[in-house]
Amino acid sequence: MEDENSPALRAGVDFRGTQNATQPVLEHILPGKKRAPLLRYIRINLPKTTRLLLIAVIAVIGAASAAVALSNHPPFLFAIPALWSVFAAALIFVAVGLVTTARIWTWGLAIALSALLIYLGGLLGNAPYVWNGASVVTAAMWNLTLLASLAYMVLFGALRYGMIVAAPDNQHFMD
Incomplete structure (x- = not known):
């Protein structure tokens, strides 16, 4: 039987008895509805790539914070220790x-x-923008802290919602 070689079955996940093998999606159908919310059907199973992406976004936040802390333009009083932290x-x-392999998200x-x-x-306070006397690079690093933080929050929300998965977890696709 071809199902014996399925990675999902080897991992102990057996959806063969469910309609279209979509048991996780079917669990989210609200009472009185025929379908789950649209975003529940978007599932991307790249756990190692997602893990590296989440780590890279946090690394960008840290690097941008260090770059702003090293500049001669503190955003507000006592911002330098906060940026270094x-x-x-x-x-x-x-x-x-x-x-x-800890789940540190x-x-x-x-x-x-x-x-x-x-x-x-x-x-x-006195944000490091060009019109406040900061260099273009410092202003770019300052704005990168905002953009990378928002990107991590979007990725974290997708992770919690079940749209993406980060290693060591796996969605156990059967294809």
Whole structure:
């Protein structure tokens, strides 16, 4: 039988008795509806790539925070220690993410939210923009902290919703 060589069956997942082998999607059908919400049908099974992407986004947040901290344009009072703490947390996150198989994605959300909070604090203070006297590179790094933080939050939301999966987890596709 061809199902005996299925990676999903070897992993202990057996959906053969369900309609179209979509049991995880069928669990999300609301009472009175015939289909699950549209985003439940979007499932991308690239766990190692997703893991590296999440780690890379946090590395970008840390690098951008360090670049802003090294510039001579602090966004607000006591921003430099906050930026260095985001860099240190990102460095630890990247090291743990590359060395272990731990599910550390909520820690990354804390780093992204911290960088976003620092960005919002800079908007109320003296953010390093070109019209505030900062260089173009510093302004780009400053804006990169915002964009990378938002990118991580979108990826984290997709991860929690079940649209993507990060290693060591797997969606056990049967194709």
